Amino acid sequence: MHALKVTRAEDFPEWYQAVVREADLAELSPTRGCMIIKPWGYGIWERIQGELDRRIKESGHDNYYFPLLIPLGFIAKEADHVEGFAKEMAVVTHHRLKKIDGVLKPDPEAELAEPFIIRPTSETIIGDAFSRWVKSYRDLPLKLNQWANVMRWEMRTRMFLRTAEFLWQEGHTAHVDEADAMAETMLALEIYRSFAEDFLALPVVAGEKPENERFPGAERTYSIEAMMQDGKALQAGTSHYLGTHFAEAQNIRYQDKEGAMSLAHTTSWGVSTRMIGGVIMTHGDDDGLRTPPAIAPRQIVIVPMLRGKPEDEDLKAYCASLVAELNTQSAFGFPVRAYVDAKDARPADKRWDWVRRGAPLVCEIGPRDAAGGNVTFIKRNALREGEKIKSHTLARADFIAQAAGLLEITQKELFDEAKARLDNNIRGDFTTFADIEKHYGTEDKEGEFKGWARVHWSRPTGAALEEVGTRLKALKLTIRNAPMAQPSSFGTCIFTGAPAVEEILIARAY
RNA sequence: CGGGGUGUAGCUCAGCCUGGUAGAGCAUUAGCUUUGGGAGCUAAGGGUCGCGAGUUCGAAUCCCGCCGCCCCGACCA
Known part of the structure; x- marks a missing residue:
């Protein structure tokens, strides 16, 4: 008896939908093709953001922010780029609503002289700024990044994998020449590869896309590709060397040491909330998600077996002090994230909630554990032994001492399992x-x-x-x-x- | 955007063929019981049957149009 009604073997797409719902990651919104990302799903994104942002900054990039709306004329500047995106653009045409025959409609009197598009990516509006910011070779390289939402009017959407609106990070850089820009392109690719493998436990193959799979307007496109449990590939990140295409289209020129004008060479690179879909299809099982500990919003969840009796108070105190001590430990270089689920619900329901969400360690502490100074727990990535749930018991001090290690081992086991699947297939x-x-x-x-x-x-x-x-x-x-x-x-x-x-x-x- | 499927309670679905006052299980709420693990009994609450127009005395059910979702395809960094 698994926690999900559909298994991977029976119906993989249906199973994927079930995990998204049952692990409480996200749900559909009233806005077509767009998700409501729920706390457990958004918490995973925040971990991804936090660590990737750190690595992006560590490699010499700064963050900034550009507008959501891009003047329509901007997108037309690079021919291949328009061609690639024109079919999936949301367009803003009015600036006011008006009640006409009792119905709120865009006011015909308030049509914009030049419509805006909702950014599908920001090359064009950022290129425009770069053309003003880059004057001299001294201004280069320009290495910047933004965290943003983007929108592409997709015909067929799937939670996390392809949604009309999604969250991402887009890096944009400008360089003096091809060699420097290519080094940057490869640097971003390597950040993605190592981040996916170390942090998401997502083994990937980094490589160059063939000509027909390139980003519109790119000279060369590189990707990291991950293997899902149905054997399909998921492009989990891309890095583009744009050559001088955008520089030509948008006049990004600099004066070199000899005083001559040269075109800058630009790059762009991004990863999105799609990565979460990759994590689900790589690490999920028939009981829900197995969240890699490094990105799990809560790594150790303690479910007190409250019974509505006087000894509940002692049990709560025992759990609270356990969490406090666990949180002084560190795993993956960060404080351990332990949590007591004190919600007024049946313990068994809470246990299965956390199993489906994939909290790496779920502790079930009863009065006897508290009295005996023990911790009983299940390790989510090795939940079952045959059909039965496999639980472990350790002395409290031992559990605290071993907790961070257990999380790190779990991370490694998830990676090794996925890596073996990739290599063997x-x-x-x-x-x-x-x-x-x-x-x-x-x-x-x-x-x-x-x-x-x-x-x-x-x-x-x-x-x-x-x-x-x-x-x-x-x-x-x-x-x-x-x-x-x-x-x-x-x-x-x-x-x-x-x-x-x-x-x-x-x-x-x- | 093409093909197929589907839309009825928070969730999973029955009812539709053959029109006659809206159903089940799970979940929720309350009470009692139970308590080392996805509890039991009793009761209660909850639905403009996706939206719109039509046929009809009467439509969840029949007809027409539209929309959402799922799958396949096309498309897609």
């Missing part, structure tokens, strides 16, 4: 496209686990690449990226038969 033995068709073209049921393929290719471009895309699409596949770690020699391209120059990852994707 990237097949490198496909040498022809027919092999790919055989593996991905036949399936017993929808959503069957197929994993990824790592194949050699000759990096075709233009029409030849388009044809590759079409052949892959027939199998619902896409090229995810060309991993950074490449061998020294290559076989033949599985698409063209020409000598290969690179290895790429192929997978179904979110």
